[in-house]
Amino acid sequence: MLEPMSLHEAVTEYLADRKNELAETSHENHHYRLQRFLEWADETGLDDMNEITGRKLPRFKQWRSEDVNNVTLKNQMGPSDIPRLV
Numbered sequence: 001m002l003e004p005m006s007l008h009e010a011v012t013e014y015l016a017d018r019k020n021e022l023a024e025t026s027h028e029n030h031h032y033r034l035q036r037f038l039e040w041a042d043e044t045g046l047d048d049m050n051e052i053t054g055r056k057l058p059r060f061k062q063w064r065s066e067d068v069n070n071v072t073l074k075n076q077m078g079p080s081d082i083p084r085l086v
């Protein structure tokens with residue numbers, strides 16, 4: 001079993017790890033998208049990285065699609081930081 005880690009802690013560590021690898025604007029974009037992911041996780045009661053599975057990611061995509069158009073959704077859910085975080 002993996003050690004428990006809060007989603008907020010995981011996002012903070014992930015962004016810190018990527019900071020020197022990304023241009024500032026790319027890092028800001030990752031931060032913005034991950035904040036939306038954390039909003040969804042908070043709304044759904046997810047608080048541990050061990051609870052995130054491939055089956056839950058489509059639920060996030062559906063939730064996100066309620067606020068953005070299809071092009072934005074595709075750009076934000078493509079090969080981005082959210083799947084890499086998990």
